[in-house]
Amino acid sequence: MRRRPLAPALLALPLLLPLLAACGTRTAEAGVGTAQDRAELEARAAALQTRPEHVYVTEADGFRLAEQSVGVLGDDGFSAAYTSRDGGVLTLAVERGGVDPASCADLPRTSAPAPATCEKDGPGWYRATDGAHAYVRVEDGLRIRVSADAGSVDRAVLRGAAERAHRASDAELDAVLPEPGPGGAEAPVERGDLPPEGDGAPLDDVGVSG
Template sequence: MMRTARALLPLLLLPVLLTACAADKKDRTEGAAADSADLDAAARDWGIAPELVYVTEVSGYTVFQQSVGAYDDEFAAAYRSEKDATKFGLFVGRGTMTAESCPKQPLGEVSDKQVTCEHDGAAWYRKADGSHEYAVPDDGVVIHLIADADKVDRAILRKAAEAVHRPDDAELAALQPDTNGADT
């Protein structure tokens, strides 16, 4: 009898544990993205579609708020180093990137130079003239993390590419200028 009770206890607790794990997963997922109304409002202020808003994280770099907004039909943000003048840009636009299309797509403002492409994980490492970037395709958009090759090394851009994601509430707030106490 005692053996049966010991064997049944874990089976009886299994639904409780699974429910708790599912709830925990749900909480983490829901906290990952910014409130859609806030994201929609911010995107509208910038003049872009909400699905184009992405952010990244790289140790030692912060977003330059004045750079955030629309650039052509893309979302744009510049990240600058906290210790020197280096910076990289994040641009998000609609599209795809494949082995065939990668070398045909211009790399930032460098449109007349040959683009070389190297598949690196889920992203493409691209170079042209003195610029380089990681291009990350994601659900109908391509996130470009671009910099001057002489100022920002490939490892920084790769970290930025690996960390790119949709903003949470705090990250969305950090993209917007602080208006506390400012005249509007």
Template sequence: MTRNLRTLLALSLLPVLLTGCGADKASGTGAAAADSAELAAAAKDWGVEPELVYVTEVSGYSVFPASVGSYGDGEFAAAYRADKGSTRIGLFADHSTLTAGNCAAQPLGADALKPVTCQQDGEAWYRTAGGVHEYAVPRDGVVVRLIADKKKVDRTVLREAAKSVHHPDSDELAALRPARDGADT
């Protein structure tokens, strides 16, 4: 399956994953990254490489643990939802590169057939196509993408999410995992 179709499929599944969700909260503590063995175990459970596991912090949004895991050929995905309402931000991480030369040629989410515009914003790329926009943040051979509906998520909010991209600390890693047997993990 091509990367374009995988991204389209992943984005089309986000609304299904988020339907009827409770109020699970992620805690952004700003602490040191999770222990490498702990991160490796979680990544293995999700079917992804540990270096692809990223989180973000954005005011008014929490990660939805049931959305966290692999998509496509081992890329990482997580959905963040508004604490109030149904607005979502998708976080996707894969081994790719994004440059001025290939930015516009890489499709963007559900609007994969629409022309993509690119604008460098610091170390990140701000990309738009049709009704969606994203910040793509290069990190050590990985591109972390924060994507959302332009009408529902302001560019400032998306930029805040992009600036806060990091590997999870232990508390954040625990928040990525859904509660088991009715108890928090």
């Protein structure tokens, strides 16, 4: 019997198998975060004086995160602002606490003191004052509030941003948390508006024109 020669593809298969296996390994490893990465994120959150689980993000059409607004709220909460080109501002605030019909109207106001009205809307509450409004809900012991000026952000946009507010993933933490100061991830985040000496009050210099 005459043996048929092996096809070229079959002859090359033993050479391709190690390459295919290596490619698969690199792809899998590239998609998995390491403990070191997580530790760095936790250190960056600590430098901001908050916790990774207290960092929330949201989105709304035409709005983008104002990176300089990211900061701590209260003891270990989190706050950030999202701005639009037409001057709209959405403020996302996360802190420990709850909300109910009795406490809704007494939440910290986002504008000048004014009577507040609250109504149940979906999983949370819609809170309105003279000129400002907010959506508030509770999740895992945290009070999540998205607020805005009523004249620049309408209720539908506000509600959409509130519904999309969620705990940040590791990738979102990396994008949102400020980079560590010169002392490393454990050093406090530096603010550009603070003087290097004195009582640490923000700089608010008056220009030559007054």
